[in-house]
Amino acid sequence: MIKLLPILLAVGYGLVMYRLSVWRTKKELDERSTELADPSLRQYCDQLAAALEIDRVRVFIYEIDPVNGLAAPDGRIFITRGFYRKFKQGEVSGAEMASVIAHELGHVALGHTRRRMIDFSGQNAMRATLGMILSRFIPGIGVWIANALTTxxxxxxxxxxxxxxxxxxxxxxxxxxxxxGPQKTLFEKLEALTQSRGGAMPAWLMSHPKTTERIAALEALEHKWQA
Known part of the structure; x- marks a missing residue:
């Protein structure tokens, strides 16, 4: 039992972090978002809703500057104020914004958002457990190795x-x-749109596939559907 205690503590830590993350995410989004009211973008949302055979697709503006779209654990879809600003400035078209919304709807429909929150707790448990084990054999860098592996x-x-x-x-x-088409053209713009002033690529983009690979995958789908 004593040998299992560090693992049980790590799993418990992961579960607590999961609950806290869900609560913090919902609280942050509730406090810093308003429902999208732009008529031109609402028209695209209505087209997506009709294709899904549902009454409406609700999209919210999340009041942060980084260019991003996201789906909350409760299924709500968000685009950031920074992304919406790019649309208003003409750097992103309405159809390209619709492709972002469709992508986030995909995360919801496929269960990715909820699973990621669960995975987050598992990753924290794995990180803590590996850190404890590796630190016994490799003092000083065991925690660093555990973080790198889980990342x-x-x-x-x-x-x-x-x-x-x-x-x-x-x-x-x-x-x-x-x-x-709008999906592919947005991918071509994505890196420039998300580039920070310091020149570093944002962390969320690093966890995404390469733009060229995403476009190639879409083109393969097109060929398959047209065959």
Missing amino acids: LVAARMSRGDEYEADAYAAALLTKAGIGI
Whole structure:
């Protein structure tokens, strides 16, 4: 039992962190978001809703500057104020914004968002457990190795989710009459749009597949559907 105690503590820590993360995420989004009211973007949302055979697709503006879209654990879809600003400035088209919304709808429909929150607790438990074990054999750098390993695992899982959400969005955009073109043109702009002033790529983009690979995957889908 004594030998199992560190593992049980690590798992318990992961579960507590999961609960805290869900609560903090919901609280942050509730306090810093408002429902999207832009008529031109609402029109695209209505097209997506019709394709999904539902009454409406609710999208919210999250009041932060980084360019991003996200799906909350409760299924709500968000685009950041920074992303919406790019649309208003003409750097991103309405159809390209629709492709972001469709992608996030894919994360919800495929269960990625809820699973990621659960995975987060597992990763914390694995990080803590590996850190404890490796530190006994490699003092000083055991924790660093544990962090690196869990980060690699999380990034690989995230990239797989992105490909799946891309494919879902491509099918939805096609059914809605918007097409895959805006999805591909947005990918071509994505790195420039998300580049920080300091020149570093944001962490969330590093966990995504390469832009060229995402476009190639979409083009493979197009060929498959046209065959």
